[in-house]
Amino acid sequence: MKRTTEQDSNYTDLDKMSVAELLHGINNEDKTVPLAVEKVIPEIEKVVNIIVEKISEGGRLFYIGAGTSGRLGILDASECPPTYGVPFDMVVGIIAGGDTAIRRAVENAEDNAEQAWKDLQEFNISDKDVLIGIAASGTTPYVIGGLNKANENGLETACIVCNAGSPVAQAAKYPIEIVVGPEFVTGSTRMKSGTAQKLVLNMISTTSMIRLGRVKGNKMVDMQLTNVKLVGRAVNMVMQATSLDEKTAQSLLDTYGSVRKAVENAQEK
Structure with missing residues (x-):
């Protein structure tokens, strides 16, 4: 599989650039991300419709991922209760390596294809729920294994990846493939790929919550009053x-x- 996320940066000699040149270069690359997201809005729409249907029937939304992808899923999930007043177990983010991996990389955690389903079992996941796998490369065994087991158990599955035709996308029933191209620093998918994933996660959770009645007009009428x-x-x-x-x-x-x-x-x- 040809991975655009691993292709050489469009910029050379980064270590010889001035601060201004580096910042402008990163910004120019970042400008391309929303355009890549725009191309996959029809795929995002399908996933949102499924999430709204399942949650309306008592189901939940789960994110699984490793590294930056896992952290972004946890971030999105953790912001739903205070923003929209929903239960803490309605949207759940799980990262390979457990909570320790939120702050510090856990060696080889993403390479275990069996662990994601084990982690999901702690939440009594069932065919009422939706599982979204997040993986910039689209090759993370932790995510692939989780999606495959979810499919076997009748769950609706989706993914957010940044390469076309990846194993993760093949494992998901509803793939969202945001091809953002080479990173400014070659292979550093926490940059454009991470930004693309964050944008799509924002779109998915925000649109779902609006459709579930958690916004009135344009106001967060169920937000938690915590400060x-x-x-x-x-x-x-x-x-x-x-x-x-x-x-x-x-x-x-x-x-x-x-x-x-x-x-x-x-x-x-």
């Missing part, structure tokens, strides 16, 4: 939605704990 900034944002949201004064809006939030419930109960004030 002063978010409480202030929530007060403003309630004031905008109800025309109430700040004190009354704050009182409603204190009583009901969310923007949605505060607005729903505002007519009693």
Whole structure:
């Protein structure tokens, strides 16, 4: 398989470039990523529709990956509960090597084709759920093994990869292949590939949550009020939605704990 993620950078002699030249070079490469993502929106749409259907029926969304890909999945999953007020087990990110690998690489963790399914068993994964494998190269055994076992057990499977025709894409029922080309630093897939994966994960989770009713208008009405900034944002949201004064809006939030419930109960004030 010809892997564009491993091809030589379009730039040479990086070590001889000035800081400005390096920054402009990286930025120029980054500009190509959204265009590559745009090409796969139809594939992303299919995956979102499946996720919304499954979660609506009580299912969950799982991400598996190794290294940067695994960390991006965990990042996306961990931001869903505070942003949209969903249960912590609705969107789950799993990385090869376990939580230790979030901060420090675990040697050979991604090469174990059996481990992903074992890791998923800890969450009692079933055919009600959706599994997305994330792998820039599209060749990670951990991800391939997890997808294959998920298919055998009747799950809907998808993937996010950055090479065309990869083993991971072949293992997924709904592949999303974002071909971003060679990296600025040859083979450093935490750069353009990682950016592409982050963009697609944002699109998948955000669109799914909107379709699941977790956004009203353009506001995060179910967000968790975990700090002063978010409480202030929530007060403003309630004031905008109800025309109430700040004190009354704050009182409603204190009583009901969310923007949605505060607005729903505002007519009693």
